[in-house]
Amino acid sequence: MIGTITAFVIPVWIVLILCVGLMRNVPLVTSFVAGAQEGFGLTVRMLPHVVAMMVAIAVFRASGALDALVGIAAPWLDPMGIPAQVVPMGLLRTMTGAGSIAYAGDVIAQYGPDALWSRMVATIQGSTDTTLYVIAVYFGAIGVTKTRYALPVGLAADAVGFVAAVWACRVFS
């Protein structure tokens, strides 16, 4: 039911834009092309920022430093009701969307889709976004290099979302 509604949102939105454009005498193709041209420039501008982030994150993971960080953090988080199995998810989610989906897939495959840990990683994946990537993309595209307090705010929100996701899974199950 919900799936059907979401499936129709994009097509309806496209048709709506086209109809309003036609009624208001917008030269449809000319406008589309003019707007679409910006897409390339934006991509080129944000690419170095995204590459910078991805390299740093890949190095940090491949070196084993991330696993070490998880090892340090896990005993402190355990008394808060956060199992060691979901701790890597919290760290990965902030850094890499693809990496956290892969980790969630691992947990689901290992413990079964309905295990508490599986529901926790799935909830973490769905409830926050990849802060480092979002910053690289949005600020990279417009050329902002001084991000001020945006990073600490995003990271703090990630931490709250992470704990809330774990606790919500305990409460609603």
Add this chain to the structure above:
Amino acid sequence: MLHILWFLLLAGGVVYGAVHGRIDEVTQAVFSGAQSGVMICFGLLSVLVFWLGMMRIAQEGGIVRALARVCSPLVCRLFPSVPRGDPAIGYIVTNVCANVLGLGNAATPAGMKAMEELQKRNRSPNEATPAMCTLLAINTASLTLIPTTMIGLRMQAGSQSPTDIIVPTIVATACSLLFALLIDRWAQKSAP
């Protein structure tokens, strides 16, 4: 702050890898990371080109302005520095709606247009404005109603009730969004 984090991830990773005998993996990760960065951007290219084209039609047809007018009273509370009816509001609304509906690939182009509009009012263009930070906070908290990817993943794995993560997800996402907005407001006031 971003520079320090970048330094810690990169230099920390190299040193840790060297000490623990994983220097080959680290060197490999440099190039695979760069490659995945490029792949992500070019994956986004098609989406950006298409949606920015559609959004130009929406803008010239007056949809963005209409959205901005209708939603200004509410959205301007979150973005006090943006004047009512500014096109940035229209793009912010599109960005948030696309996020809520789980249409990630339509959300990013709208968010970028919003950032561009906000950038026009920025007196020091290489520094983020408070409004940009608020928009970023909303996006990093990612307001989701239906976590489609994860429901799909659990369904594939043969879950008995793949949708039972919807309620916890909404609760968690609401918590992180609320907290993000609060701490963003606090940082705005205490920042020089």
